[in-house]
Amino acid sequence: xxxxxxxxxxxxxxxxxxxxxxxxxxxxxxxxxxxFAPVLLEDIRQTxxxxxxxxxxxxxxxxxxxxxxxxxxxxxxxxxSPNFIQAIIAAEDKRYYHHGALDAIAIGRSLxxxxxxxxxxxxxxxxxxQLARMLEPAPRTLPHKFAEIWLSWRLTAGMNRDxxxxxxxxxxxxxxxxxxxEAASRAYFGVPAADLSLSQASLLAALPNDPTxxxxxHNWTGLKKRQKYVLDRMVEDGYITHQESDRALREPLQLxxxxxxxxxxxxxxxxxxxxxxxxxxxxxxxxxxxxRPLQQFVETQVRQVTDALADRNVGHAAAxxxxxNTGQVLAYVGSPDYFDTQNLGSxxxxxxxxxxxxxLKPFLYELAIARSTIRPNTVLADVPTYxxxxxxxxxxxxxxSETFLGPxxxxxxxxxxxxxxxxxVLEKVGVxxxxxxxxxxxxxxxxxxxxxxxxxxxxxxxxxxLWELSRAYLTLANGGEPLSLATTITPELPKNCPGNxxxxxxPDTWKLIVDMLSDSHARAAAFGxxxxxxxPFPVAVKTGTSSDYRDTWTVGFTTDYTVAxxxxxxxxxxxxxxxxxxxxAPLWNQIMLYLHGTDFPGDFIPPxxxxxxxxxxxxxxxxxxxxxxxxxxxxxxxxxxxNYHNNSGxxxxxxxxxxxxxRQGRSHLQSPRILFxxxxxxxxxxxxxxxxxxxKVSGVDNQPIIWYLNGEEIAETExxxxxxxxxVGDWTLSVKSGNRTSDVTFQVRQxxxxxxxxxxxxxxxx
Numbered sequence: 001x002x003x004x005x006x007x008x009x010x011x012x013x014x015x016x017x018x019x020x021x022x023x024x025x026x027x028x029x030x031x032x033x034x035x036f037a038p039v040l041l042e043d044i045r046q047t048x049x050x051x052x053x054x055x056x057x058x059x060x061x062x063x064x065x066x067x068x069x070x071x072x073x074x075x076x077x078x079x080x081s082p083n084f085i086q087a088i089i090a091a092e093d094k095r096y097y098h099h100g101a102l103d104a105i106a107i108g109r110s111l112x113x114x115x116x117x118x119x120x121x122x123x124x125x126x127x128x129x130q131l132a133r134m135l136e137p138a139p140r141t142l143p144h145k146f147a148e149i150w151l152s153w154r155l156t157a158g159m160n161r162d163x164x165x166x167x168x169x170x171x172x173x174x175x176x177x178x179x180x181x182e183a184a185s186r187a188y189f190g191v192p193a194a195d196l197s198l199s200q201a202s203l204l205a206a207l208p209n210d211p212t213x214x215x216x217x218h219n220w221t222g223l224k225k226r227q228k229y230v231l232d233r234m235v236e237d238g239y240i241t242h243q244e245s246d247r248a249l250r251e252p253l254q255l256x257x258x259x260x261x262x263x264x265x266x267x268x269x270x271x272x273x274x275x276x277x278x279x280x281x282x283x284x285x286x287x288x289x290x291x292r293p294l295q296q297f298v299e300t301q302v303r304q305v306t307d308a309l310a311d312r313n314v315g316h317a318a319a320x321x322x323x324x325n326t327g328q329v330l331a332y333v334g335s336p337d338y339f340d341t342q343n344l345g346s347x348x349x350x351x352x353x354x355x356x357x358x359x360l361k362p363f364l365y366e367l368a369i370a371r372s373t374i375r376p377n378t379v380l381a382d383v384p385t386y387x388x389x390x391x392x393x394x395x396x397x398x399x400x401s402e403t404f405l406g407p408x409x410x411x412x413x414x415x416x417x418x419x420x421x422x423x424x425v426l427e428k429v430g431v432x433x434x435x436x437x438x439x440x441x442x443x444x445x446x447x448x449x450x451x452x453x454x455x456x457x458x459x460x461x462x463x464x465x466l467w468e469l470s471r472a473y474l475t476l477a478n479g480g481e482p483l484s485l486a487t488t489i490t491p492e493l494p495k496n497c498p499g500n501x502x503x504x505x506x507p508d509t510w511k512l513i514v515d516m517l518s519d520s521h522a523r524a525a526a527f528g529x530x531x532x533x534x535x536p537f538p539v540a541v542k543t544g545t546s547s548d549y550r551d552t553w554t555v556g557f558t559t560d561y562t563v564a565x566x567x568x569x570x571x572x573x574x575x576x577x578x579x580x581x582x583x584x585a586p587l588w589n590q591i592m593l594y595l596h597g598t599d600f601p602g603d604f605i606p607p608x609x610x611x612x613x614x615x616x617x618x619x620x621x622x623x624x625x626x627x628x629x630x631x632x633x634x635x636x637x638x639x640x641x642x643n644y645h646n647n648s649g650x651x652x653x654x655x656x657x658x659x660x661x662x663r664q665g666r667s668h669l670q671s672p673r674i675l676f677x678x679x680x681x682x683x684x685x686x687x688x689x690x691x692x693x694x695x696k697v698s699g700v701d702n703q704p705i706i707w708y709l710n711g712e713e714i715a716e717t718e719x720x721x722x723x724x725x726x727x728v729g730d731w732t733l734s735v736k737s738g739n740r741t742s743d744v745t746f747q748v749r750q751x752x753x754x755x756x757x758x759x760x761x762x763x764x765x766x
Contacts, residue, residue, distance in 0.1 A: 038158030039151070044135060044167055046074040051276075052285050053269050055292040056328075056489060062263045064273060073182035077166045081196040084181055086240075087205035088169065090233035093127040097161055101128045101152035128152045131168040174204065175211040176341055188216065190256050198244060199251035202230045216255055224249070257339075264295045267334030267348045272487045287489045289328035294321065297594055298331040305567060305587045306336045312576040315569045317587060318349025320470050321595070322562040327474060327483040330561070331591075335570075344570040353445055353463040354551045354568065357544025358417045360438065362476060364426055364458045365414050366513045367437050370505035373428045376512060376610075376635045377620040377644075379407045380421035383660035386676050387455070397423050397459065405525070406660050409620050411634065414513075415522035417543065422458045431457055438462075440504070441472040442482075460546050469555055470564035476514065477540070477557040479507035479605075508607040512635055514540045517556075518604055527581055532589040537600040539592065543581055548574040552583030556592070558601035563591050610635040613644060621647050672700045672737045677746045684751035685726050692723040700737045708734040708743075 053061040077085065089096050095103055103126050125133070132151035138144040155164055174184035184204050185193040196204065206226035207214055214223045231245040240248075272288060302317045321331035334348035368374045382405040387395045397419045405418065413421035426434060431450040434457060438446050446453070446462045453461045467485070475482050481503050504510070516522060517540035520529060527533055533541050533556075541556030551568040552575070567583035568575065575583065615634050616627035622644055623631045636644055675696040677683075683693065697705060697720050707715045707722050710732055715722055726748045734743035 037154060039154045040158040041163050041167075043158070046072065046167075046170055051269075051273055053272070054285055054287050055264075055290045055295070056288065056330075057291070058287070059292040060263055061265055061288065061290060061292060061295075062269055064266075064269050072170070072179045073186065074170045074180065075182045075193055077162055077169075080166075080169060080181060080193045081201050083198045083201035084193060084196050084205060085165070085169070086237075087198075087202045087230050087234055088172075088181075088208075089127070089165075090237045090239060091205050091209070091230045092130065094233065094237055096127050096165070099126065101156040102126060102149065126152070127168050128155055128164055131155060131164060131171070134168070134171045172208045173211040174207050175215050177346070188255050189253070197248075197251070198240065199248040199253060202234070202248055203227045203253060205230045264292055264299065265290055265332055266338040267346075267350065268295075268329075268332035268487070271332070271348065271351065275487065289323075289326075289330065289486055289489060290332065291330045294594070295331045295333070298333050298591055301587055301590050302333045303336045305583075309567070309575070309578060309583065312578050313569070313573060314567060314575050314578060314583065315343065315571075315573075316347070316349055317565065317567045317584070318352075318466055319563070319565045319587060319591060320350050320466055321591060322470055322474055322485065324474060324477050324557060324560055324562055326486065328486045328489075347570045349566055349570070350466045352570065353465055354566065355460045355462070355546035356464045356469060357460040357546045357551065357553055358419070358422075358458075359469055359542055359544035359553050359555055360460065360464075361414060361417065361422050361458055362513050362517060362542055363437060363441060363472065364422060364429065364434055365410060365516075366476075366480075366505065366509055367434060368425050368429050369410075369512065370509045371429070374410055374425060375637065375640055376410055377615055377640070378410050379618075379620045380410060380413050380418075380424060381656045381660075382406060382408050382413065382418050382420050383657055384675075385420050385424065385656075386678075397455075404660050406657060407618060409615075409617075409634070411516045411519060411522045412525070414516050415519055416526035419459055423455050426455050426458045431455065434458070437504075438472075441475060443468050443472065460544060466553075466564050466566050469553070470562055473542075473555045473557060473564065474562045475504070476510055477559075477562055480504040480510040481507075506609075508609050511605060511607040512610065514604050515606065515635070517542055531581060532585045533581065535589070535592055537596060538603050539601075540604065541588070543579070543585055545579045545583075549576070549578050550574050552578055552585075554581075554584040554588040556588060558592070558596065559604060560601045561592075561595050563588055563595070565591070607635055610637055611641065612636075613641070615644075672697050672705065672735050672740050672742045674733060674735060674742050674744050677733065677744060679744045679746075681744075681746040683726055683746065683748045685728070685748060686751050690725070692725050695722045695724060695733060695735075696720060697735050697742070703737050706736045708732075708736070 052063045055061055093103070095105065099105075129148055129152045132148045132155060136147070136151060138147065159167075170180040170182070172181060172184075173179060174181070174187075178184045178187050181196075181204060182193045184207065185191055185196055185200070188204070189196070189200055191200075203216075203223065206223055206229070207216075209226055213219060214226055216223050228249055231240070231248055234240045235242055235245050268288070268290065272286070276286070298319050298321065302319055306314055306317050316335055317333075318335060319331065319333045320329060322328070323330055332350055334350050335345050337343070337345045339345060365374075369376065374380070382399075384404060385396060387397075399417075399419045404420070405412070405416075408416075408418065408421060410421075412418075431453060435446060435450050435453065438457075443462075443464050445464060445468065446457075448462075450457075471485055474485070518538055520534045523533070533539075533543070533554075537558065539556055539558050541554065544553035544555075545551070546568075550572055551566065553564070553566050555562070555564040557563065565584040565588040567578070567587065612633045613636050614623050614631045615621060616623050617630050617632045618627070620634070675698050676694065685691075695707065700720060705717055705720065706713060707717070709724075711734070714724070728748050728750055730745070730747050732743055732745045734741060
């Protein structure tokens, strides 16, 4: 004994011995303390929730055991097979019924082994201590170990041994998102815990030791090895014989598929469960709005599209289908495979927040037209445009095609998802007003200040969910009338409008946007006439692609249904040149065709109060003899018709078009004109910033240009641009070509530290 004590003293500086010594000391101290705040069974009682879901036609969808994605089913000890109770005690705490919160014998054994090996060889945690760790998870540090022991003592003071054991067994981690033996028994074997055989029980008792590494679907060999350890402990403790152990180890076991009791729509089931009240879940069966055959079709299509695009680094997709008349959700697919946990399959792509690309543009154009900021026949400038962002480099938005179309009508700009016209329209509408409208439409996650998003808001600089996007397009499909999305039929969930329950603007404005989005000829420049967006029946559709091809979207509707799809990667990795029309659109196309089969939807209702009149395709004006691009029909508001008759012929292009015209090999003006900087521009520079400003001029073809700053010549060039390193001051830039001159004034100032802004973090379109 003296030699043992000397050995302890020699090794007392070792951390392992100090920890175990402190634990023993605390355990002895606890025994001398009066009982204080014992933990009672009511304090940690689990609520057993088993919800059975059915579709709109009473077909089963599945049963889930809890509201969150951690499957838990609570049962008393009397409903657990004795085989499992004996197995878990043998494996985890053989003297459970013979000690208190701590096992002094186990602590002594562990301490001796640690001294002999110089490190921790085996633990001394009792079942009560493990339960304490489950109730209050914490890092395995010495202070937290003390807290764990203290809670173990309180548990022992307030509960009997059977109550502690039942609470422990019902919380055991059993692999994946399964907790408790009842949930594991049903998931892996399809039987209640009361009916577990010795072989099944010992296998499940092996899981809590390392539920991740011993996943039965991926490491069967390792799990069987641990099962043998459990069976050996049961033999050692006299629960079973060697023969029974051998038979149990050799018994063939058939695992259920990971799908378990979820027949369809697991993402949807968990989403709905989280929306239900405590009273709602008391209903034996919950009837949802889903259509199971449609749901299973959409699930198959989601898997097929990700498989087909796997070589382009596409890993995930999601889709939602809504009945336009009722707002009922008919299909809801959150990922290709919910049960593929190694590939983030349990992530819900319908609710995940992602950048929406160009899918918000229809709501900007609707707001601008409703406020008379633009009119249906307005011609917008799709030309090189530059924005001086304080504290950042000069920004110029570009389109997906990286080309410019010059003057374009609103219909063409929206249908072809042109970025620059959209940004110019947002400048006029104002970012705060557009953000407010998006919030009214139900985009609740766009909750930052307008300055955070900037003009890039219309290009997708914020983050939204597929759920929010589909709900907003449902409002568009219903002529601006908000309609909440419904997921259950009985019990009925409260119908809350997405931010605003009243009609937005006049129905005609919304119908006008629908008409533009359903015009296959208007979008032909970007998508072609025979793209996957064109169906054999009337359909309005919009695509979106976020920065670096991280997300692709397609949202569209007929008079009957709204369908929204997303394709991308949950981890945010870019796809390989996959745009909206290549990623999400084929999925959307297949769902739309399935929905309508041979029963095609009706035509969209045209605007009631608007009149269609012929205009020049390139100018938006009343036709005359020199319409270069021919004539088309466009809608006019009654108050615009008089002006229509008074203006015809060619449109005089403003200076905004000068650079674009010069790129076309022709100049609208015959005198030099400075394109950039603009008059009275204000630039901020940082210390050590080596960025430059590019001066640009138009109206000069193959002639030398002399550049002046504050009257002093700085260069003579043949090109129409010149780079200049900015200096703080007030400047007048002048250019001279022949006898013609042009000048602008601008300022350069030293910047102060500014908060980061992401106003132009997204530049792709479609």
